[in-house]
Amino acid sequence: MIKLILILVIFPIAIAAQEMTPIQTDRPDQTETPAIVPKGMFQMENGFSYEQVNAKASSLVTPSSLIKFGVNDHFEFRLILEFVSEKEFGIKTSGLSPVLVGFKTRLAEEKGIIPLTSFIAHLSVPDLASTEFKTDYYAPEFRFTMQHTLTDKVSLGYNLGAEWNGETPEPTFIYTLTTGISLSQKTGCYIELYGFAPQKDKSDHRCDAGFTHLLSDDMMVDVSGGVGLTENAPDYYAALGFSFRL
Template sequence: MKSKILFFALFLYSTIFAQEKEIEPIQTDRPDQTETPSLTPKGMLQVETGFSFQKNDVNSKTNLLPSTLWKYGFNENFELRLITEFASEKFNVETITGFNPILVGCKIKIAEENGVFPKTSFIGHVSLPNVASTAFITDYFAPEFRFVMQHTLSEKFSLSYNLGAEWDGFTPEPTFIYTVATGYSITEKLGSYIELFGFAPQNNEANHNFDGGITYLISTNFMLDLSSGFGISENAPDNYFALGFSFRL
């Protein structure tokens, strides 16, 4: 009986190991602000979760405890997405906690990288105004979208960038988004990036930010991350720090 159990355990381990060898290492949309054009493999569930601590200014802070992106690979060209966030917002001595409106959406593959043309995908979400804690309910459905692109510069370097817009659920004015990130593979398991990103409301001044971070690939299907950044324009948040992990099944 013991020999049969041992044989089954070895068979199960070898099967999982073989499956990991057959697929590319996990690609995530965190920890940077620049989303990846890579999709979750067909039939797999990918979970990307993390905790962020942001100082907006002297009087206010915004923490996400945690923020989680749930992704399912529907096929090679389409990924289903769900975003859940538990937020804590502090202004002076008052603190509000609860769930932000849930976002549902998808990622759609547009093109593979071909010479000077980048690997490209489209990401779209819409937030559900009433699927939130009372303090965070919005007035309207709030869409957001991005075109996400990536160039392979060498075996170790990559260049990624996003362009898009989002709405806050209260006003009809959009906020335009840009991100530019350079990734560098220090080793096969250890990666790093630096990034410039910003938000440009239609009727207000844009804010610009700089950040950087590292990722560590525990296995083909499990990754840890650590990042930090700061505002480089006067109206941007002062700084933030984030840590998290991602896995797929």
């Protein structure tokens, strides 16, 4: 009887553990993944980055934290916190950027030419920020995130969306295109093209690349960097990250 009870208790747990896929994150690339955090799990994706905007301006993010909670197989809650230090013409400004609250929801499973598709939406809250970084208005942002499995080791991901800055009514449109490559069971890399197209300004285009490494099924580290492709894009950036789920 004891053996039967142990089998009934342990077997479902073992099956669940086998079905749990390794952690999937929205970093380090700019292309958000369509993957949803498993139901009942908490996930935190932390990054530290340095961006050289031009010869007279730079930005340091220490850290950026994306916090997720899986509600079910098709929905997750999201919270984004960023502590930023900006330096321009020798003047340094530091503080908390407006907090972003939002969600991701699954729209379609991958089937043939139909990609795995999710929708992400956030709203930036101006009062949840340091005085130096407060905006005048609440600012929404959204994107559709899609992914195709090309082979056992290669995937193609892309995003389309728009965001607002909380100061003007004009949107900035966003696009990303990335190729993810599995180098081993634990290590992967990517190469990406992405850009921003303000309604009333010139578009800027950028590219980046990076590596990810699984420390376990629930922990991952990453390193990445990128450069601007157009004159109005930042010169370059570099980033490190650590993500985990519980």
